[in-house]
Amino acid sequence: MGKYIMSLDAGTTSNRCILFDKKGNICSIAAKEFNQIFPKPGWVEHDATEIWSTQLGVVIEAMAKVNATSADIEAIGITNQRETTVIWDKKTGQPVYNAIVWQCRRTSDMTEKLVEEGHSKLINDSTGLVVDPYFSATKIRWILDHIENGQKRAENGELLFGTIDTWLIWNLTGGKVHVTDYSNASRTMIYNIHKLEWDEDILNLLNIPKSILPEVKPSSYIYGYTDTRYLDEPIPISGVAGDQQAALFGQTCFEKGDAKNTYGTGAFLLMNTGDTPVKSKNGLVTTIAWGLKENEVVYALEGSIFVAGSSVQWLRDSLRIVDTAKDTEYMATQVEDTDGVYVVPAFTGLGAPYWDPFARGIIVGITRGTSKYHIIRATLESQAYLSNDVLQSMVNDSKTSLKSLKVDGGASANNFLMQFQADMCQQEVHRPKVLETTALGAAYLAGLATGFWKNLDEIKENWSVDRTFSPEISKEERDKKDRNWQRAVERSFGWAKHIEI
Numbered sequence: 001m002g003k004y005i006m007s008l009d010a011g012t013t014s015n016r017c018i019l020f021d022k023k024g025n026i027c028s029i030a031a032k033e034f035n036q037i038f039p040k041p042g043w044v045e046h047d048a049t050e051i052w053s054t055q056l057g058v059v060i061e062a063m064a065k066v067n068a069t070s071a072d073i074e075a076i077g078i079t080n081q082r083e084t085t086v087i088w089d090k091k092t093g094q095p096v097y098n099a100i101v102w103q104c105r106r107t108s109d110m111t112e113k114l115v116e117e118g119h120s121k122l123i124n125d126s127t128g129l130v131v132d133p134y135f136s137a138t139k140i141r142w143i144l145d146h147i148e149n150g151q152k153r154a155e156n157g158e159l160l161f162g163t164i165d166t167w168l169i170w171n172l173t174g175g176k177v178h179v180t181d182y183s184n185a186s187r188t189m190i191y192n193i194h195k196l197e198w199d200e201d202i203l204n205l206l207n208i209p210k211s212i213l214p215e216v217k218p219s220s221y222i223y224g225y226t227d228t229r230y231l232d233e234p235i236p237i238s239g240v241a242g243d244q245q246a247a248l249f250g251q252t253c254f255e256k257g258d259a260k261n262t263y264g265t266g267a268f269l270l271m272n273t274g275d276t277p278v279k280s281k282n283g284l285v286t287t288i289a290w291g292l293k294e295n296e297v298v299y300a301l302e303g304s305i306f307v308a309g310s311s312v313q314w315l316r317d318s319l320r321i322v323d324t325a326k327d328t329e330y331m332a333t334q335v336e337d338t339d340g341v342y343v344v345p346a347f348t349g350l351g352a353p354y355w356d357p358f359a360r361g362i363i364v365g366i367t368r369g370t371s372k373y374h375i376i377r378a379t380l381e382s383q384a385y386l387s388n389d390v391l392q393s394m395v396n397d398s399k400t401s402l403k404s405l406k407v408d409g410g411a412s413a414n415n416f417l418m419q420f421q422a423d424m425c426q427q428e429v430h431r432p433k434v435l436e437t438t439a440l441g442a443a444y445l446a447g448l449a450t451g452f453w454k455n456l457d458e459i460k461e462n463w464s465v466d467r468t469f470s471p472e473i474s475k476e477e478r479d480k481k482d483r484n485w486q487r488a489v490e491r492s493f494g495w496a497k498h499i500e501i
C-alpha cells in the first residue's frame, strides 16, 4: 500500500496537488495559477492545455517536496471546477477551442430561447437544474457551432467532450480513458439524474451527438491508470467529484440532513438529501452529490450566495474601514449589537431563495449613533442571514431537519461570524481542523476505491473538529432578528429596475 493519496484540485484560478496520509493530514501541497482569458465582456475561457500542464507540474512539485516516488502514491483523486467545457480531437488530443468556463455568459441567448420555447420543464425534470448558461450543455453547442465543421466532426466520432475531470483523466491515461463521474455529469444539463443516463431528448433538442460524451461512472471507481510516460509506475485514478460535492464528502456529510457551507468569495451550501432527489420550490438546484457504486447515488440540494466574503473585501478595499479581513472579527465585537442596522450586500442581485437580479445593496436603520463598528458587524451578520435563508429553504424543500452544519472556506476562520451562524440556524456549527475539504473529499473517494480506507466509518474517524459553535441566543431572540432581516431584504428588491443614472 502506498503512503499517500494524491488529490488533484483543479480550480477556477489555480491547479493544486495535495498529498494526504491515512489520517487525512496534509503532507505536501503545491499550487500554480493559470491564465484567465476574457475575450469579450461576460466571456471567460481557459487554455485547456495550460490546465493540463500546470496540473502535471504541481503533481511533480508536491511529490518532490516530500521526496515521494510513484510507488508512494496509492491512488489519485480529482476534484474540479464544475461545468467548464472542453472539446478535443480524439486523434491528436488537442483541444479544438479554449475551455469555456462556468462563469461565461456567451450562451445567454441560447438559454433564453430554450426557456421561451418552453423547454424549461423537460430540462428541470430530467437534470434537476434551471436552464442557464452556467451549465455545460449550451457551451458544447456553441463550440460545435464555432469551429470548422464542428457538427460533422462530432458526428463522425472525431471529437470528445469533457468537463475538467474528464480532460485530466484522458491526459493522465495517455488518451486511453474517456469518463466522468455522476457528480460532474449532473452539472452538464444533458444528464438525467433519475435514470442515470444521458438524456436523449435534451441531446436531440441541442443536436449534440452522443458519441462525444464520456462514460459516466461512480465517483469512487478505478477509471484507469496513469501512463508511464509521466510517472514511472502506473497509479490508479480512482476518485472524482465536482468541487462542491467533493467538499460535502470531505466534510463527511454522509447522512441525510448533513450540510456544509463554504464561505469564500461567495458561499456555497449543499445539503445531503439521501437517495431522494428533492425538487425545490425555492430555486435551489437538485444535484447528484456522489455515487459510490454503479447505479447508486446520493442527492443534494444546492444553493449559492453570490456575495459573501467579497462583502468583507468591500469593507476593506472600497469603504476602507478595516485594514484586513481578519480585523472584522475584533471590530464587530466592539459593539454589543448592530443597533438596528442591517446591511444587505445584494451587490449583484440576490440568488436563492429571492432570485431578484435587480436587487442592490442597502444599509438600513442608520441613525446619528451608527458607527463603522455597527456596519462591519452588520456586514458579517449578513453572510449568516443569507446562508440561513438558503438553509431554511433546504429544510422546507426536503422536509428534513438540519442535522449539522459543517463549515469551511476563508471566512469560516471568523469566530464571530460562525457564532452568529449557529445562533441564526439554531444548530451547532462545526469547523474542522483540515479546511482543505474539497481536495480531501476527492482523496477519500479515491482511497475508498482501492481499500486505503475501508469504509465511510473509518473516514469519519478522521474528521476532527477545530471548534464547535453552539447557539447562544434564544429562539425568540433569533426569530426577532430574522424578522428584521426579512424586512431589510425586502427593501433591497427591484432597486436597479427603476433607478435612473
Ligand code: ADP
Pocket: 263, 264, 265, 266, 308, 309, 310, 311, 312, 313, 325, 326, 327, 328, 329, 409, 410, 411, 412, 413, 414
Ligand atoms: P475563494 O476560494 O472564493 O477565493 P477563500 O475561501 O480563499 O475564497 O476566502 C476568501 C474570502 O474570505 C475573501 O472574500 C475574504 O474577504 C474572506 N475572509 C477571509 N478571512 C476572513 C475573516 N477572518 N473574516 C471574514 N472574512 C474573511
